[in-house]
Amino acid sequence: MIARVIVDVPTRATDRPFDYSIPAEMEGWVEIGSRVGVPFGGRVLQGFVIGIAPFADIDVKRLKPIAELLDHIPPLSPDLVELAQWISEKYCCPWTTALQVMIPAALKGKADSVVTLSEEALEDEAGLLLEDAEPWFQYIRQHGEVRLALLQERFPGAAAGIKAAIQRGTLLEEVSIRDRLKVRKVLTVFPPENEAAVLAELAASSSRAAKQQEAARYMLENPEPISLAALAQALSTTTGTIRGAAEKGWLSIRETEQRRDPYAGRGFKRTEPLPLTEGQQAVYDEIAETLDNEASRVFLLHGVTGSGKTEVYLQAIARCLEDERQAIVLVPEIALTPQMVERFKGRFGDAVAVMHSRLSNGERYDEWRKIREGRAEVVVGARSAVFAPFKRVGLIIIDEEHESSYKQEESPKYHARDVAVQRAKQHHAIVILGSATPSLESFAAASASRSQQESQAGASSSAKRGATLLPMPERVAGRPLPKVHLIDMRDELKGGNRSMFSRQLHEALLLRLERGEQSVLLLNRRGYSTFVMCRSCGYTAQCPHCDISLTYHQKSKVLRCHYCGHSEQAPEKCPSCESEHIRFFGTGTQRVEEELAKLFPGIRVIRMDVDTTTEKGSHEKWLTMFGDRQADVLLGTQMVAKGLDFPYVTLVGVIAADTSLHLPDFRAAEKTFQLLTQVAGRAGRHELPGEVIVQTYNPEHYAITSAQHHDYSAFVQEELKHRRFMAYPPFCRLILVTLSHEQLALLISEGEKLASTLRDLARAAGIKSSDDGDGSRFIDILGPVASPIPRMKDRYRFQCMIKYRGNVGAADLLKQAISLLSGSNGQPPVTMSVDVDPQVIL
Numbered sequence: 001m002i003a004r005v006i007v008d009v010p011t012r013a014t015d016r017p018f019d020y021s022i023p024a025e026m027e028g029w030v031e032i033g034s035r036v037g038v039p040f041g042g043r044v045l046q047g048f049v050i051g052i053a054p055f056a057d058i059d060v061k062r063l064k065p066i067a068e069l070l071d072h073i074p075p076l077s078p079d080l081v082e083l084a085q086w087i088s089e090k091y092c093c094p095w096t097t098a099l100q101v102m103i104p105a106a107l108k109g110k111a112d113s114v115v116t117l118s119e120e121a122l123e124d125e126a127g128l129l130l131e132d133a134e135p136w137f138q139y140i141r142q143h144g145e146v147r148l149a150l151l152q153e154r155f156p157g158a159a160a161g162i163k164a165a166i167q168r169g170t171l172l173e174e175v176s177i178r179d180r181l182k183v184r185k186v187l188t189v190f191p192p193e194n195e196a197a198v199l200a201e202l203a204a205s206s207s208r209a210a211k212q213q214e215a216a217r218y219m220l221e222n223p224e225p226i227s228l229a230a231l232a233q234a235l236s237t238t239t240g241t242i243r244g245a246a247e248k249g250w251l252s253i254r255e256t257e258q259r260r261d262p263y264a265g266r267g268f269k270r271t272e273p274l275p276l277t278e279g280q281q282a283v284y285d286e287i288a289e290t291l292d293n294e295a296s297r298v299f300l301l302h303g304v305t306g307s308g309k310t311e312v313y314l315q316a317i318a319r320c321l322e323d324e325r326q327a328i329v330l331v332p333e334i335a336l337t338p339q340m341v342e343r344f345k346g347r348f349g350d351a352v353a354v355m356h357s358r359l360s361n362g363e364r365y366d367e368w369r370k371i372r373e374g375r376a377e378v379v380v381g382a383r384s385a386v387f388a389p390f391k392r393v394g395l396i397i398i399d400e401e402h403e404s405s406y407k408q409e410e411s412p413k414y415h416a417r418d419v420a421v422q423r424a425k426q427h428h429a430i431v432i433l434g435s436a437t438p439s440l441e442s443f444a445a446a447s448a449s450r451s452q453q454e455s456q457a458g459a460s461s462s463a464k465r466g467a468t469l470l471p472m473p474e475r476v477a478g479r480p481l482p483k484v485h486l487i488d489m490r491d492e493l494k495g496g497n498r499s500m501f502s503r504q505l506h507e508a509l510l511l512r513l514e515r516g517e518q519s520v521l522l523l524n525r526r527g528y529s530t531f532v533m534c535r536s537c538g539y540t541a542q543c544p545h546c547d548i549s550l551t552y553h554q555k556s557k558v559l560r561c562h563y564c565g566h567s568e569q570a571p572e573k574c575p576s577c578e579s580e581h582i583r584f585f586g587t588g589t590q591r592v593e594e595e596l597a598k599l600f601p602g603i604r605v606i607r608m609d610v611d612t613t614t615e616k617g618s619h620e621k622w623l624t625m626f627g628d629r630q631a632d633v634l635l636g637t638q639m640v641a642k643g644l645d646f647p648y649v650t651l652v653g654v655i656a657a658d659t660s661l662h663l664p665d666f667r668a669a670e671k672t673f674q675l676l677t678q679v680a681g682r683a684g685r686h687e688l689p690g691e692v693i694v695q696t697y698n699p700e701h702y703a704i705t706s707a708q709h710h711d712y713s714a715f716v717q718e719e720l721k722h723r724r725f726m727a728y729p730p731f732c733r734l735i736l737v738t739l740s741h742e743q744l745a746l747l748i749s750e751g752e753k754l755a756s757t758l759r760d761l762a763r764a765a766g767i768k769s770s771d772d773g774d775g776s777r778f779i780d781i782l783g784p785v786a787s788p789i790p791r792m793k794d795r796y797r798f799q800c801m802i803k804y805r806g807n808v809g810a811a812d813l814l815k816q817a818i819s820l821l822s823g824s825n826g827q828p829p830v831t832m833s834v835d836v837d838p839q840v841i842l
């Protein structure tokens, strides 16, 4: 047998499987998903086995054997290997990069596994187990704990049997990873094996060694194993004393693996399913029915803020678990607060694994193993949890599906939403995309599938491709959405108020202080200081060709468009009203905090922004403090806008709604609408009614007025018009190619070559080069133009944008073009980085 191996060299030239022979002693151990060390170009490199085949593609004599097996139980399953291939094709990244992102960082070195008998096997004295006839099993019985590497050596041909025993749970696998990270071992005290003998001995022994006797008695009375350190502390003695007792045989001390549980010792109050509201019930029923049918389907759960989406998730998960299938819950990194975790741990207890970036490598590794070994059935995590190594996925939930943090910004630049849909297909699982403000892409997909359903009744196969819309338009218990007031800051300026607080917001804050209620203040800091705006009339500089804001370059005093490269001199006076109050815009949270202290002496403010939340656990600390009403105001950037559910928050203030509106990004209006709607949704979620004050220079902009009226569909209608007119997603798709090099001249000429090669290839394939607005397929190559960040780490950067619609094979064309530009080493002369469906264009 031979193994097809993807070696861990992330270049285009090596991005294909290489064949290796499987040495006899590894036969049966090497599987799809195994990590191996293989000779490659004179070195031994790490790689993943992605296929096993009877024959090699190359001459058998040239075939080299696998040098090393890095873990005995493969870290990846065949379905994940397949998913990695899909990612590498869809996102134009090397296969190895996609494979590597699926395993925890801790698992990079060689793993050493030890197996022991499970409790059940230990108790089986009659020898009734399936495995009892096996010599290797007897060997483990004799030795208690055996390294898998040793079993492999001693019992050739036993691989399948041993793996099956691990699967069944007769054997327990414990892994330690050499070099990188040690599984934490602790010395644990156990009661003596022969209790009666020890009791007799203790009774006969003199009063000498009283402390040792006390330890022995303690273990006889409390036979639960306890760590050596903890026992010493409990008995106020030294570990030496207890070791002494062990030497006498009065108790025993063994090394055991300690699993890191970041939430250990924190009692999560158990919650019971709530009786669902009518709206929740309708949605739940449809989900439950599809779950029972084991059909793969995508639902878009469009529920307003406070409509009780989480309860629907929880009950859908419960249904999924009943069927012995597992559930993955993705939440934005920023929302992975204890509040969120608590809701899931509260309902499902220890069956919940948690994965987010603030865990240490060791903690993350332990959570991953908890999933792989079937000790967890639900994972709540940030985007990479979509790769959780569950065996039977039944349900994948993506909460706040519109969040851009589901897109990974470094390679592999995957979008967790699209990966989730693909993974669900593999498992016949369902996907629930939940949001109060769905992304236009998801909403358009759901509407398209609905109109398809309506127009061709019975054509279920085409309907399945889109998403099914599940609306929840009302808050639970008939609570109203908060009233939103818009304050025109131009009027404030005219009225002589130069402060960052309007008179209305000032008064509203004062009222909350008097009443002892709480306020959330949002400073929209995206796009801080990058665009030019007139403070008198609200004018902003736009690109004449692209319908997006121009970016201000302070050094050169030039305004530039990042899509088409258009540039112009920054104006001194407002071109619209001639005012001189034209300037680039932005305020920092620190300044707001100072201002608050000045205006409201004694006010207690918690500031949450990148500066105050870098420390581990700081997020949590601030939110707990706020929840305990130790502060009057929670002031922050985007991170205060999401997912929070505090009963005493009755006021939400938005200091400047516009900063994100004029970013040079076609999603600027969408992002602004989402942010305002989300933050407004923090107010009045419980008994006390809420109020929202939004300060803006653009009170008539549809993103702001729609948010004011909680009117998602008004926003979508208007926004879709713009997107259609400018041919932006969801009416087309984008691929962004960023080229970089130290030499500017080379970069420009390669950029032009790339663009012209792409155009030639498209023409040869007979694809139209421009959109004629009829919805037919086209591919348009924009650029090259300088990137928004034109130089980074002494490298110049240029970019090409590929706009396309329909099945044009854009990723393939791009791959072809890049390989045509590549030299004999398989690489193009300048670095090319590809971002498919880019979220951040800045």
Ligand SMILES: Nc1ncnc2c1ncn2[C@@H]1O[C@H](COP(=O)(O)OP(=O)(O)OP(=O)(O)O)[C@@H](O)[C@H]1O
Pocket: 274, 275, 276, 277, 280, 303, 304, 305, 306, 307, 308, 309, 310, 311, 435, 436, 476, 643, 644, 645, 681, 685
């Ligand atoms: N069936 C129910 N009966 C009573 N209370 C409920 C019910 N369902 C949810 N709630 C409560 O309603 C509040 C809002 O629910 P939840 O936080 O799930 O809303 P959401 O839709 O996720 O909102 P957001 O999008 O703003 O996060 C919570 O306090 C929740 O406990």
Ligand SMILES: [Zn+2]
Pocket: 534, 535, 536, 537, 538, 539, 574, 575, 576, 577, 578, 579
């Ligand atoms: Zn003006």
Ligand SMILES: [Zn+2]
Pocket: 543, 544, 545, 546, 547, 561, 562, 563, 564, 565, 566
């Ligand atoms: Zn432009």
